[in-house]
Amino acid sequence: MGFRVAVQWLHSCAGCEMAMLDMGPRLLTLLEEIELVHMPLLVDHKYHAPEGAEQPHIPAADLGIVTGGVANSEQLALLRVMRRQCRFLLGVGTCASHGGIPAMINAWPMAEALAATYQGIDSGSPPAPDQVPQPLDRVRALDEEVEIDLLLPGCPPGPGQLEQVLTGLVAGKRPATAARSVCDTCPTRRLSMADRKQVRRFVDNEGLAVDQPVAAMRCLLEQGLLCMGPVTAGGCDHDGAPACIGARVPCRGCFGPVEPRGNQMLAMMNILASHGLDFRSVVDRRAMLRFAGAHGLLRPIMAAKRKGQP
Ligand code: SF4
Ligand code: SF4
Ligand code: SF4
Structure with missing residues (x-):
């Protein structure tokens, strides 16, 4: 019997699964060494338990891969x-490791968010509550619920990264994970502090220098743009630069914090201050947790407070 692999998606947009498929011929090579025993996206395996059984059925595996965070009772x-x-058990993607984009809903009380989204929609005859999965009070990262052996953040992680980790695990090697930031591999020119006080919006940027090599461009943070490279885990490099920086776009933080339980918002406010930028000029500071709001970092704010403040 080969090395058995089970893949399960939870609160996932399927982007992480697409990144696995994007491994292309490298995935075919890997498939020669593994036996894919469960993957709802690819394999028509009915994992739901027969009527009467309490738990869904998933075959035993040497390696389990889970994408997405946990938002409802079925996913849990x-x-x-x-x-x-x-x-x-390997968690793949920033939703799995830090809640990802779906955890932005944690900034509102769940009942209020669901009412604002669905109230007033005529959905015919809605199923009874016990016939559909029930939403949890907030979106969680995997390690808030069970022990996870390894987390591979990224929204999604690159196919190359996935290949490296998966082939290592199949060969019985746990991949080394060093804490490094997006800035660590960024080739832009760093001169000094930012030459302005206010953070400006990317859409107002007139100095993109798209006709110049990325190494000739001044650091976007020093240009006064909200580049989250210093507080974001590295790993998205492509053609010699972090993916977004190579496209002249500031890092939005999609690999989550550099340290597994870091707080990107607090860390970024510190970085802005150390560059002489006023963090109060960021209109919605909590958006700096847009990829990593699980682990209790994004919490609902009171309705009265919400009315008045960014
Ligand atoms: S980490 Fe990104 S690509 Fe992966 S499931 Fe979440 S939103 Fe989709
Ligand atoms: S802040 Fe952004 S542009 Fe500047 S070095 Fe870091 S990743 Fe590069
Ligand atoms: S530069 Fe930042 S936002 Fe862009 S892919 Fe890399 S980690 Fe994600």
């Missing part, structure tokens, strides 16, 4: 079964 049950059935 599936995650627990994956933990029980898989010897090594």
Whole structure:
């Protein structure tokens, strides 16, 4: 019997699964060494339990891969079964490691967010509450619910990164993970402090220098743009530069914090201050947690307070 792999998606947009498929021929090579025993996106395997059984059925595997965070009762049950059935559990993507974009909903009370989204929509005859998964009070990262052996953030991680980690795990090697930031591999010119006080919006940027090599461009943060490279985990390099910087776009923080339980918003406010930029000029500072709002970092604010402040 080969090395058995089970893949389960939870609160996922399927982008992480697409990144796995994007491995292309490298995935075909890997498939020669593994036996894919469960992957709802690719394999028509009915994992739901027969009527009467309490838990969904997922076959036992050497490696379990989970994408997406946890937002409802069904996803929580599936995650627990994956933990029980898989010897090594790998969380793939920033939703899995830090809540990702779906955890932005944690900034509102869940009942209020659901009412604002669905109230007033005529959906015919809605199913009874016990026939559909129930939303949790907030979106969670995987390690808030079960023990995870390794987390690979990225929205999504690159196919090259996935290949490296997966081939290592199949060969019995745990990949080394060093804490490094997006800035660590950024080739832009760094001179000094920012030459302005206010953070400006990217759409107002007139100095993109698209006709120049990226190494000739001045650091976007020093240009007064909200580049989250200093507080974001590295790993998205492409053609000699972090992916967005190579496209002359500031880093939005999609790999989550450099340290696993870091707070990108607090860290970025410190960085802005150390560059002489006024963090109060960022209109919605909590948006700096747009990719990493799980682990209790993004919390609902009171309605009265919400009315008055950014
Ligand atoms: S990490 Fe990004 S690509 Fe992956 S499931 Fe979440 S939103 Fe989609
Ligand atoms: S702040 Fe942005 S532009 Fe500046 S070095 Fe870091 S990643 Fe590069
Ligand atoms: S530069 Fe930042 S936002 Fe862009 S892919 Fe890399 S980590 Fe994500």
